[in-house]
Amino acid sequence: MSRNICIFQNFLTDAHKAQIEAAAAETGFTPHFFTESQFEEAKACLQDYSCEVLYAQSPDLLRTAPAALKWYCASSAGVDYYCAAPDLFANPDCMLTNSNCYGVTISEHTIMVLLMLLRHMPDYEEIVRNRGWGDQFPVRSIRDGEFTILGTGDIGKTVAARLKAMGAAKITALCRSGKSKETIFDEVLPISELDRVLPETKVLIMALPSTPETTGILSRERIALLPEDAYVINVGRGTAVDQEALTAALNGGTLAGAALDVTVPEPLPADDPLWSAKNLILTPHISGNLTLGYTCDTNVAMFCADLKNYAAGRPLVNLVDRERGY
Amino acid sequence: MSRNICIFQNFLTDAHKAQIEAAAAETGFTPHFFTESQFEEAKACLQDYSCEVLYAQSPDLLRTAPAALKWYCASSAGVDYYCAAPDLFANPDCMLTNSNCYGVTISEHTIMVLLMLLRHMPDYEEIVRNRGWGDQFPVRSIRDGEFTILGTGDIGKTVAARLKAMGAAKITALCRSGKSKETIFDEVLPISELDRVLPETKVLIMALPSTPETTGILSRERIALLPEDAYVINVGRGTAVDQEALTAALNGGTLAGAALDVTVPEPLPADDPLWSAKNLILTPHISGNLTLGYTCDTNVAMFCADLKNYAAGRPLVNLVDRERGY
Numbered sequence: 001m002s003r004n005i006c007i008f009q010n011f012l013t014d015a016h017k018a019q020i021e022a023a024a025a026e027t028g029f030t031p032h033f034f035t036e037s038q039f040e041e042a043k044a045c046l047q048d049y050s051c052e053v054l055y056a057q058s059p060d061l062l063r064t065a066p067a068a069l070k071w072y073c074a075s076s077a078g079v080d081y082y083c084a085a086p087d088l089f090a091n092p093d094c095m096l097t098n099s100n101c102y103g104v105t106i107s108e109h110t111i112m113v114l115l116m117l118l119r120h121m122p123d124y125e126e127i128v129r130n131r132g133w134g135d136q137f138p139v140r141s142i143r144d145g146e147f148t149i150l151g152t153g154d155i156g157k158t159v160a161a162r163l164k165a166m167g168a169a170k171i172t173a174l175c176r177s178g179k180s181k182e183t184i185f186d187e188v189l190p191i192s193e194l195d196r197v198l199p200e201t202k203v204l205i206m207a208l209p210s211t212p213e214t215t216g217i218l219s220r221e222r223i224a225l226l227p228e229d230a231y232v233i234n235v236g237r238g239t240a241v242d243q244e245a246l247t248a249a250l251n252g253g254t255l256a257g258a259a260l261d262v263t264v265p266e267p268l269p270a271d272d273p274l275w276s277a278k279n280l281i282l283t284p285h286i287s288g289n290l291t292l293g294y295t296c297d298t299n300v301a302m303f304c305a306d307l308k309n310y311a312a313g314r315p316l317v318n319l320v321d322r323e324r325g326y
Numbered sequence: 327m328s329r330n331i332c333i334f335q336n337f338l339t340d341a342h343k344a345q346i347e348a349a350a351a352e353t354g355f356t357p358h359f360f361t362e363s364q365f366e367e368a369k370a371c372l373q374d375y376s377c378e379v380l381y382a383q384s385p386d387l388l389r390t391a392p393a394a395l396k397w398y399c400a401s402s403a404g405v406d407y408y409c410a411a412p413d414l415f416a417n418p419d420c421m422l423t424n425s426n427c428y429g430v431t432i433s434e435h436t437i438m439v440l441l442m443l444l445r446h447m448p449d450y451e452e453i454v455r456n457r458g459w460g461d462q463f464p465v466r467s468i469r470d471g472e473f474t475i476l477g478t479g480d481i482g483k484t485v486a487a488r489l490k491a492m493g494a495a496k497i498t499a500l501c502r503s504g505k506s507k508e509t510i511f512d513e514v515l516p517i518s519e520l521d522r523v524l525p526e527t528k529v530l531i532m533a534l535p536s537t538p539e540t541t542g543i544l545s546r547e548r549i550a551l552l553p554e555d556a557y558v559i560n561v562g563r564g565t566a567v568d569q570e571a572l573t574a575a576l577n578g579g580t581l582a583g584a585a586l587d588v589t590v591p592e593p594l595p596a597d598d599p600l601w602s603a604k605n606l607i608l609t610p611h612i613s614g615n616l617t618l619g620y621t622c623d624t625n626v627a628m629f630c631a632d633l634k635n636y637a638a639g640r641p642l643v644n645l646v647d648r649e650r651g652y
Contacts, residue, residue, distance in 0.1 A: 104469050108492070112441035115434055124609050125451070131601050133593030134610035138617045143430050165491030166434070267459030275457050283450050284460040291464045 004049035005031045005307075006065075008042045008056035009075060011290040016300045020055075023304035027311035029053070053310065055303050059088055067091040071310055073303050073318075075099050077154070077288065078237060080210035083325040097306055097318040098326075101298035102288035103158030106235050109287035110159045110205060111166075113259035114142070116281055117231045118203075143167030148201040150217070151236060152180040152188060153326075155207035155288075160184045172197060176213065191217070198225035203233070210237035211325035220245035229256045235287045238262040243274055250277045261287040330375035331357045331633075332391075334368045334382035335401060337616040342626045346381075349630035353637035355379070379636070381629050385414055393417040397636055399644075401625050403428050403480070403614065404563060406536035409651040423632055423644040424652075427624035428614035429484030432561050435613035436485050436531060437492075439585035440468070442607055443529075443557045469493030474527040476543070477562060478506040478514060479652075481533035481614075486510045498523060502539065517543070524551035529559070536563035537651035546571035555582045561613045564588040569600055576603045587613040 178190030504516030
C-alpha cells in the first residue's frame with residue numbers, strides 16, 4: 001500500500017506542486033493537493049488514503065484526520081492553537097512542525113513601522129491628507145539607536161540583522177533561556193531580567209510565540225516601566241500585551257507610540273478602543289502572511305526537506321514541542 | 327584685526343557652539359552666533375566685522391554680505407538656488423560649500439516609503455481608518471529585489487548600502503560620468519543609458535541635485551518606458567520629474583505607485599492634482615531636514631573640518647563647482 005500526503009493550501013504555484021511531487025516521488029509518497037475551498041474532498045482523502053502526513057493551516061481539517069496521521073506540518077510559524085488543543089490530534093503521538101519562514105517579511109514590516117514611528121510618518125500623513133505642508137517634527141534614527149527585542153527566534157534575529165546594518169548601536173535580546181547561538185545580538189538576557197531592562201528601553205520589539213508563559217508578558221505594570229519616549233512594536237501574538245493598559249498609556253502620553261500587527265481578538269471588534277488610540281499604527285495581522293514569493297518558496301522548501309527527514313526516519317528540523325508550545 | 331565668522335542657524339545646541347568656538351579659536355577666528363529670528367543683527371555683523379565666512383542656509387542673508395566674504399558654507403546639501411543666482415555673491419570668487427550629511431536620514435526615509443509601497447501600507451491604513459480588517463494584498467520584498475538609483479552621491483550610496491543589507495539582488499546606479507568609486511553598486515552607468523535601463527526597472531530611486539542637466543530628467547516619455555508594476559521614489563529635487571505626466575501615469579494605472587518628498591513648487595498649491603494622485607505617498611520635503619541629532623552633529627563637524635582647511639589655505643572638502651551646480 002502506498003504512503004500518502006494530504007496537502008491543503010491556497011498559496012501553491014505549479015512550480016511549488018512540482019517541487020513537492022518530486023520530493024514525494026523520491027521518498028515513496030503520493031501527494032494529494034487541495035485548495036482551501038475543497039474542505040470535504042480533503043477530509044475524504046485523509047480517510048480514504050489513511051494519509052500519514054498533512055501539510056495545511058487548518059485546525060478544522062486536522063480534527064477530521066484519522067489516527068493514521070503521524071505528522072502535521074503547519075505552514076504558519078505560530079502553533080499556539082494546536083498546542084493548546086490536544087484533542088485536535090486523533091493520534092496523540094502525531095508530530096507537529098511549524099514553518100519559520102516569516103523572518104524576512106516580518107522584519108521588513110517591522111523596519112517599516114519602526115521608521116514610521118521614529119519619523120512621525122502618521123503625523124505627516126495626516127497633514128498631507130488635509131493638503132497642508134508640514135511642521136518639522138523631531139525625528140529619531142535607527143542609526144546609533146538602542147533596541148530591545150523580546151524573542152530570539154527567526155523574526156528576532158532577522159530584525160536584529162537589519163537594525164545592525166542600518167547602524168543600530170546596541171541590541172538587547174531577551175528569551176526564556178537567556179542564551180542564543182546568534183551573534184547578531186549585543187547581549188542576550190533571560191526574560192527574568194525584563195523588569196530591569198524596560199526602564200532603559202527606547203524601542204521594544206516583541207516577536208514572541210503565544211504560550212502560557214508569554215501571555216500578558218507586557219502587563220500594565222511593565223508598560224509603566226517604559227520611558228515616556230519609548231515605542232512598542234508587536235509582531236508576535238496579541239496575547240502578549242495588555243491592550244487596555246497599552247491604550248491608556250498611549251492616550252495618556254506616557255508612551256510615545258506603538259505599532260501592533262496582532263491583537264486580541266482578530267479581527268478587532270468595531271467598538272474596540274484600540275482603533276482610536278493615539279500614536280498607534282495598527283495593521284490587520286499582515287506582517288507575515290503568505291503573499292510574498294520568498295516566504296512561499298521557503299515554506300515549501302522547509303516542508304520538502306522535512307519530508308525527506310520523515311521518510312528516512314531522521315528527526316524533523318522544525319519539530320514543535322507540543323507541551324512547551326514552540 | 328581679527329578674522330570673523332557669522333553663523334546664522336537655528337539647529338545649534340550649546341555643544342555645537344562650543345565645538346565651533348574651539349575650532350575658531352584654534353584657527354584664529356571669532357565666531358558670532360545668530361538664530362534665524364536675528365536677521366538684522368546678523369546682517370549688521372557681516373558688515374561691521376567684515377566677516378570672511380558665513381555658515382547659514384539663507385540666500386537673503388548671503389545677498390547682504392559684503393565683498394569681504396570669501397566662503398559661504400550652506401548647511402543644506404542642495405545648492406541649486408545659490409548656483410543659479412551669481413548675484414547673491416558680492417565677491418564673485420566667494421567659495422561655496424554644501425553639507426552632504428543627509429544620507430543617513432534620507433536613506434531611512436527612502437527605506438520607509440519603499441517598504442510602504444512594496445507592502446501596500448497606504449491601502450492597509452485606509453482599511454484600518456475605516457475600522458476594517460484587511461484583504462491580503464500581494465506584497466513585494468527588498469530581499470531579492472532589483473533597484474535603479476539615479477545619483478551616486480551621499481544619498482544614493484547610503485540607500486544602496488541599506489538595500490544590500492536587506493538582501494537586494496541587484497542595484498544599478500546611474501550618474502553623469504557613469505563612474506563611481508563606490509563598490510556598493512552592482513553596476514554604474516552613465517545617464518545616457520537611462521532609456522535602456524527604465525524598461526527593466528522595478529523601483530526607481532531618484533537622488534539627484536537640481537542642475538540644468540537633471541531638470542525634467544524623468545520626462546513623460548521616460549515615465550512611459552517604466553513597466554506598469556514599477557515604483558518611483560524621488561528624494562532629490564522636484565524639478566527632476568514631470569509631475570503632470572507622473573500624476574497621469576499613477577491615475578491611469580500605468581505605474582504602480584510613487585513616493586515624492588520633493589515637488590514643484592513647495593509648498594504644493596491647494597489645488598494641485600498631485601494631492602489626489604492614486605498610489606502616491608506625498609511628504610512635505612521632510613526626508614532630510616535638520617531634526618535628527620546625527621545629521622546636525624555631522625553638519626557642524628563638516629563645517630569645523632573645512633574651517634581648519636580654510637584657515638590653513640588647503641582646498642575645502644565640500645567645495646561646490648558653482649558652474650556645474652554641485
